[in-house]
Amino acid sequence: MSVVLKGQGLRVAVLGGGIAGLTAATELAERGVDVTVVEPTGWGGKARSASVPGTGRGGRLDLPSEHGFRFFPGFYRSLPDTLRRIPLDGSPDGVAGNLREATHVLSARSGRVGERLTDVSTAAGARTPSEFLRSLGMETGGRGLTSEELLYFANRMLVYMTSSDERRLGQWESTSWWEFSAADGASDEYHKACVVGATRTVVAARAEVCSAHTVGGFLEAFGYGFLGRGEVLPADRVLNGPTSTAWIDPWVTHLDSLGVRLELGWRVERLTVGARGVTGAELRGPRGERRDLTADSYICALPVHRVGALLDRGLAEADIALKRTSDLRTDWMVGIQFYLTEPVPVIRGHVLFLDSPWALTSISQAQFWDCDFRATYGDGTVADCLSVDISAWDTPGILYGKPARECTRTEVAAEVWAQLCDGLNGRGRTTLHEGLLHSWELDPAVRNLDGPGPAVNDEPLLINTTDSWAARPRAVTAAPNLFMAGDYVRCPVNLATMEGANQAARLAVNALLDASGHPGAPALVHTLHQPEELRRLKEVDGELFAQGRAHILDGPPPWAVSARGRRSPRRVPGGPRGPRAPR
CATH class of the missing domain: 3.50.50.60 (FAD/NAD(P)-binding domain)
Incomplete structure (x- = not known):
């Protein structure tokens, strides 16, 4: 403290x-x-949780709801430092003691064909770069990527990881993730696993407009955490209760004890x-x-x-x-919660629905919460909360053939449920069925889905175009x-x-x-892990960039072949001396 x-x-x-x-x-x-x-x-902004009014019975709390599930990747360092400084009774680590490790990630596929379960826990020990690629749902053969696609995406990651800061700001900031990953001419599987899946399920941004500087940086940071590089922390953590209960409310109480005037x-x-x-x-x-x-x-x-x-x-x-x-620019990444009559943990972590047109991600929350869900919330019949984020609101769905923005609230819920079932049911297994569904709650920040006028989101999310x-x-x-x-x-x-x-x-x-001129020591601002082994490669790239030359490892994909059979060269924008990085 x-x-x-x-x-x-x-x-x-x-x-x-x-x-x-x-x-x-x-x-x-x-x-x-x-x-x-x-x-x-409300205190906590978009991170706060809420409840569904009138759903509590027999002394139980109302069912919990939220704008979208919260998760704390391993490369988060400044935020956990703040959590550790918020006192919590019985926890020497403060509110950070309410974090629980999410140990697995499931890349769900339609009909469960080609799905992949990845152990991202610290207990799994050191991992290799190839295991990192597999964790993103990338493998060769069957429904997976071809060998050349997998190798080329590995090349894309290596190019970004060895790019100088000058190139990251001066070239990749101006390059979309779609262009950087060479999506044109690639297979649908490459799009789902490497291009669209890497953006919409994480930052609610279209690969065509989101910068390679942002997406590459996120995958780099997540990758180092997954590989156990830098500070060894769980790659994925979640709270042990609703966000406001487990974090925001103790925070506000702590600020009040410090004499802060809080005016809501x-x-x-x-x-x-x-x-x-x-x-x-x-x-x-x-x-x-x-x-x-x-x-x-x-x-x-x-x-x-x-x-x-x-x-x-x-x-x-x-x-x-x-x-x-x-x-x-902003876009929508909106939460919907499905309340289930039986525990349905699916996996102990997040699920990425790679074939979902609405770019769904989900987590079964009750397994992480330090309470008996049925005895604590609702009317005594609700045993679990399947929390889902909807990241693509302009793509037609599989049930009504309409984008989410054009659906009613009831249609959004039915469409999301259908896409969840498509990814979690199949091959002789039925994880979700209508008999499990007690009720649902869609983020109230989204208005006018039932009319009149176009749908509105009062709490959109910045996208890094x-x-x-x-x-x-x-x-x-x-x-x-x-x-x-x-x-x-x-x-x-x-x-x-x-x-x-x-x-x-x-x-x-x-x-x-x-x-x-205040004498207080400055607050610590944590930087992202940068491996010493790549330092010299970045220095070389800085020299190449200053000369207006491409990254030494940057080349066209195998599928980019001209009519004469020669591959089109990749160019560095900005003239013979190269682009200038924004300051």
């Missing part, structure tokens, strides 16, 4: 109470700073800007009342879709460069007392995740402490 410093007279207003806002409040309060956090909707129901309407920076924030309360919040410094920890509304209300006046955030890095703000702004935090702010984890939000908040706090 960090030592709390004595107050230094610095007042900070944190605008937004999601992961970024609560992280910033923690770091500041531990350094004796006077902190006020305002949040319009207040929305930021406008920033007032003067010659010396931000002078105040105009707030609207839960009953429509208005008041001004004043502080010495401000941390804007609002989600990216809410930041846009402030651009014409003071934010752009504070820093005109922040207008670039309006170029950032090509060239989006330049539009993402830094923690420091042109206003000397305004700092940015959130999963869209530039940070070592180049992905809209809880870890990214946590890191961005730490960067904002460090910038604030430095600007104010």
